[in-house]
Amino acid sequence: MANSAGKFLEGFLIGGVLGFLSGILLAPKSGSELRKELADSSQDLYQHANDSLTGLKEMTNQTLQDVQHASQDVLKKASDTISGTKNQLANKFEDLAGKGSNVLVEDLE
Numbered sequence: 001m002a003n004s005a006g007k008f009l010e011g012f013l014i015g016g017v018l019g020f021l022s023g024i025l026l027a028p029k030s031g032s033e034l035r036k037e038l039a040d041s042s043q044d045l046y047q048h049a050n051d052s053l054t055g056l057k058e059m060t061n062q063t064l065q066d067v068q069h070a071s072q073d074v075l076k077k078a079s080d081t082i083s084g085t086k087n088q089l090a091n092k093f094e095d096l097a098g099k100g101s102n103v104l105v106e107d108l109e
Contacts, residue, residue: 005056005059006056009052009053013049013052016045016048016049017045020041020042020045024037024038024041
């Protein structure tokens with residue numbers, strides 16, 4: 001997901017720069033008008049890129065939080081399963097030890 005968002009952002013920025021340059025080169029303007037338009041457009045492009053990066057950062061943070069919560073859930077389930085299995089084995093060993101001592105006592109009698 002992050003890889004496709006990164007590729008989209010890269011393509012978006014490259015397309016924006018190429019469109020910007022094409023528009024400037026094809027539109028006849030005076031030097032001062034051209035410089036003002038360049039400054040305005042570059043500021044707009046910078047702001048748009050900054051907004052896109054902020055959105056990407058928020059998506060990445062949300063994805064990271066989702067992964068952390070999911071991994072905590074998996075670890076809790078695994079811990080619960082191991083604890084339950086450990087208790088079952090302990091009970092079985094106690095039962096077997098009790099049966100074994102009963103057999104020894106019966107053999108001695």
